[in-house]
Amino acid sequence: MTRMTMIEAIRDAHDVAMERDERVVVFGEDVGYFGGVFRCTAGLQKKYGRTRCFDAPISELGIVGAAVGMASYGLHPVVEIQFADYVYPAIDQIASEAARLRYRSAGDFTCPLVIRMPTGGGIFGGQTHSQSPEAFFTHVSGLKTVMPSNPQDAKGLLLAAIEDPDPVIFLEPKRLYNGPFDGHHDQPIVPWKKHDLGEVDDGYYVTPLGKAAVRRAGEAVTILAYGTMVYVAEAAADEAGIDAEIIDLRTLLPLDLDTITESVQKTGRCLVVHEATKTGGFGAELMAQVQEHCFYHLESPVIRVTGWDTPYPHAQEWDYFPGPARVVAALHQLMED
Template structure:
C-alpha cells in the first residue's frame, strides 16, 4: 500500500495495465512526452516507449477515431481528452461509431476503448475548462460511464475499464486530483477511510463497474451522488448532525439501482446531487427511477442539489458549486416535508 492522490492512483493503474498487457497503450494531446496537462501519464512514455504512449494532434475527432480503429484491431487504447469541455468534436465518433460497434457487427468486433477526461471545476479554468458533461454520455446505449471520488476507487475502476470489452467514458474530477480538497468533511472522511489522498495498493486490483458504495450509513434520508460531491455530502452530514445515508454511485452507467432502492426504502427520503446544471442533468434520471421503484416508501418529494442553469461562472465558481450549506438546506427541507 502507498499513499497516493488521484493522479498518482490513475498513473499506477495505467502502469500496471501496460506492464501486464502489451496491447494497452495511452495517447492524447500532450499525453506522451509531457505526461498530460495533469501529469496522469507522466513517465509512461519513458518506460514503455513511443509506440505505447504518445502525443496526439489537437483533434479530438481524430483521437476517438484512432482509438476505435485500434480497438477493432485488437489493441486496448486509453485515449485522453485533455479537458471534458473538449470532447464534443469527437462526440459524433462516440455516438455513431464507438457505442455501436459491437451491435452493428453482431459481436464480430468489440470496442475496448477507455476515454479518460478531467471534468468539473475548481481550478479557475473558466468556461472552457470546467464543464461537467456526464449527462450527455449517459444517454448513449452501449457506453459505460464512470466517475470515481477517491484514489482507491479511481485505480480499481480504471483497471476494470481497461479490461472491459466495451467502451468506457472515464470522468476524473479535477478538484480531487491533488488530494487536499475534502469539502470540509474532516472526520467523516477518516471514518470512510477514503480520503482524497489515501492508501492505494501498488499492485493490480479491480472494482466492479456498476456497483455503488454506501460511504455513510444512516436512517434519516438517502443522498445519492458521485465524484466531488460525495465529499461535500459527507461534510454536510457531519456539520448538520443529520443521520444521512450517503451513496457514491462510482458508475453512472450502469448505475446500481438495487443499492439505491434498498437505501431509499429504508430511509423514506432522498436527495440526488450533481455538480452539473440542474435541467436534464443525470440527477433527474436518478430521481425518476427512484420514484418509480420506491414510490410507496417515500415520505417526501425527492430533492435535487445541483449547479446553476447558467454558463459556467468563472468569477463565481465556488458559489456555483453545491457546498455544504446548500446540502444542509435541502436536507432540512426534505426532513420537514
C-alpha cells in the first residue's frame, strides 16, 4: 500500500485504467497539459499522449455531449467538469441522452461514461464553486451517483465506475482532496496543503458500486452520511459520547438499503447528515426509505442535519456546513425522544 491524498488516488485510478484499457480516454477543461485545476490528471497527457488525455473548450454541454457519442461507439470516456456548479448546461445531455441510451435502444447501446466533478464547499470558493448537487442526479433513472470519503475508496470506486457499462456521476468532496478533513473543527484545515494521507492499495482493485461501509459499529443510533460529513459524524459521536453506528454510503444510487435497514433495525434511531440544502436534498429520500423499511423498529423520529435552504452563503460558509455542534445537538435530541 502507498500513502496518498484523494487527489493522488484519483490520478492513480486514471493511470491504472488507461494502462489496462486503451478505450479509456480522459478530457475536460484544462485536464491535459495543465493536469486539471486540482491536478487530478497531472502527467496523464505526457504518458499517454494527446489522443488519450486532452483539453476541451469551455463548454460543459459540448464536453458531455461528445462523451456520450464516444461512449455509445465503444470508448470509455472519463470527463472532468471543473466544478460541480458548472454542470448545469450539461444536464440535458446527462438526463436525456446518457441516462436513457440503454433503454431507448432496447439494450443495443450502452453509455460507459464517467463524469467527475469536485463538489461541496470549504475552499473559500464562493457561490459558484461550492454547491452540492447530488440530489439532481439521484433523481435521474439510469444514472449511478458516487461520492467517496477517503483515498482508498476514491481509487477503487473510480475504477469500478470506469468499468461500469452505464453512466456514473462521480462526485469528489473538495474538502477531502488533501485530507481527510478534521471533523472535530468547524474551521478548515488549509485545504490545499497535505495534512493527512490515507493508505491506498497499489495497482488494480475495485470497490463495488452500491455497497456502503460501516465506518464505526454502534448500538444506540445510526448515522447516515457521505463525503465530508462522515468525518463530522465521527467527531460528533466522540463529543456526544454516544455509541453511534456510522454508515458511509459511498454510492448514493444504487443505494445499499440492506446495510441501512440492518443498522437502523438494530439501533432503533437514525440521523441523516449531508452538506447540501435540506429541502429536496438526498436526506429526504434516505428518511423515506428508513421510514418505509424500519417503521416498527424506530424509537424516535428520523432527524436530518443539513445545509441551509439558501443560496450558498459565502460569508457564512462555516456556519452553513453541518458541524459537530449541530450534529451533537441532534444526537441528544434523538436519544431523549
